[in-house]
Amino acid sequence: MAVPKRKQSKARKGWRQTHQVEHVKSITSCLNCQSPLNTHQACKACGFYKGVKVLTTKAERAVKRGQAQQVKEARNAAARENQTLEASAETTSEKN
Numbered sequence: 344m345a346v347p348k349r350k351q352s353k354a355r356k357g358w359r360q361t362h363q364v365e366h367v368k369s370i371t372s373c374l375n376c377q378s379p380l381n382t383h384q385a386c387k388a389c390g391f392y393k394g395v396k397v398l399t400t401k402a403e404r405a406v407k408r409g410q411a412q413q414v415k416e417a418r419n420a421a422a423r424e425n426q427t428l429e430a431s432a433e434t435t436s437e438k439n
């Protein structure tokens with residue numbers, strides 16, 4: 344087994360450990376909504392980066408999905424009404 348020849352000095356140990364520092368992340372606030380934000384990253388709250396819209400946020404996607412659902416429901420309701428109108432027209436034509 345390899346054994347160190349000499350004890351490593353405190354100074355040498357200190358020099359080696361100078362890089363083992365936990366760096367504090369710098370935090371800024373969003374220009375658009377003032378929410379806390381890591382630097383050089385787009386805001387997750389509003390989707391802006393340096394004053395430009397670059398992301399669609401989770402809330403916006405949910406709203407969009409809700410609107411799509413409403414459109415789909417309206418189409419289905421219209422289709423059902425058309426079907427019932429056609430059926431009633433067929434029954435009246437059969438009677439005449």
Ligand SMILES: [Zn+2]
Pocket residue numbers: 373374375376377378386387388389390391
């Ligand atoms: Zn923001």
